[in-house]
Amino acid sequence: MIHLTKIVAAILVLLAIALGGYAWVLSRQPAKAPPVATAPAAAASSTARVPTFAVVVAAKPVAAGQAIPADAVRVAQLPINPAGAFTETAAVVGRVPVFDIGEGTPLLEGQLASGLAMRVEEGERAVAVKADEVMGVGNKVQPGDFVDVFVMLKSDGKDIDRTQARLLLSRKRVLAFGTASLDGLPSRNPEGRSNPQQQQQQQRAEAARTAVLAVPVAEINRLTLGESAGRLLLALRNPLDTALPDPALLAELPPALQPPAPRRGEPARAPLEGLDSAQAGLTAVDLATGGGAAARRLVADARASAAAAAPRPATAAAAAPRAGMEVEMIRGDRSETIRY
Known part of the structure; x- marks a missing residue:
């Protein structure tokens, strides 16, 4: 019994010595630094970072x-991405803003000119004329087609002495016909894909009432006079057919407003063109007769015949014979008889 007690005491002593040595070893090691709280800092930095977007802005004021x-x-790089903004400068270079844009302002689609006006070439104007099924080739005319414009003028005894039909304008581009237009967006099916055939059927469901043509500004006077004095007819042509009538075969129509004559020593004025020709205008008589002196004389004779055939009041002054001579004076599209 005494021997067992000594053995247990010896084991406890050895265990105490071992624990003391382990404690001494631990005391000799350097103290470790406390862990750094990096996770909260990283979270804070990510929260402070704001996303940016590439947006085209004005580098200087744009008129x-x-x-x-x-x-x-x-x-x-902006913190906002406005609706209709552009990401590349090539998409806006050459386009026209509809109002002034200040420096640093984002350029948006709604700020730039769009629509049918952008389809009109320089020197042209978009002109609408009345249309129906017959005039529009049975409603087969589509935007982008090329047509010849014919006019039929009926004799009225004033400006037009004889009924005539002739080519008025050749190879004019159709910008719009009825509800169909070159600037119209294609309709879409439920899958979101364009369906041109369905679009054409929807556009032709309504009867066309107007046709919009791209016409050189100098020829608009012909078109407006032809529509007001007669009836227009569109003739559809193949877009590959580029034949045009020879303008040298007929004399140019004189303008309704004559420019002042050049002063002595000044060179002769060049023929009016473009906007100057449109500003000078055109008369219905010249459109119907070609503007020649002989043609003007035919119109004056037709007017005189119509006036002679018209019934006159049976008054004493009208019934009394008039002595003397008569001279007829023609001034432009007006005819006047002077008696003396």
Whole structure:
């Protein structure tokens, strides 16, 4: 019994010595630094970071009605991405703003000119004329087609002495016909894909009432006079057919307003063209007769015949014979008889 007690005491002593040595070893090691709380800092930095978007902005003020030059726009990183914004400068260079845009302002689709006006070439104007099924080739005319415009003028005893039909304008581009237009967006099916055939059927469901043509500004007077004095007819032509009538075969129609004559020593004035020709205008008589002196004389004779055939009141002054001579004076599209 005494021997067992000594053995247990010896084991406890050895265990105490071992624990003391382990404690001494631990005391000799350097103390470790406390762990750094990096996770909260990283979370805070990610929260402070704001996403940016590439947006085209004005690098300098841009005036309305003028094409945007390449040096007037740049791409900036903005914290907002407005609806209708652009990401590349090539998409806005050459386009025309509808109002002034200040420096640093994002360029949006709604700020730039669009629609049918952008389909009109320089020197042309979009002109609408009345249309129906017969005039529009049975409603087969579509935007983008090329047509010849014929006119039928009926004799009225005033400006038109004989009923005539002739080619008025040749190879004019159709910008719109009825509800169909070159700037119209294609209709979409439920899957979101374009369906041109369905679009054409929807556009032709309504009867066309107008046709919009791209006409050179100098020829608009012909079109407006032809529509007011007669009936227009569109003739559909193949777009590959580029034949045009020879303008040298017929004399140019004189303008309704004559420019002032050049002063002595000044060179002769060049024929009016473009906007100047449109400003000078055109008379219905010249459109119907070709503007020649002989043609004007035929119109004057037709007027005189119509006036002679018209019934006159049986008054004493009218019934009394008139002595003397008569001279007829023609001034433009007016005829006047002077008696003396």
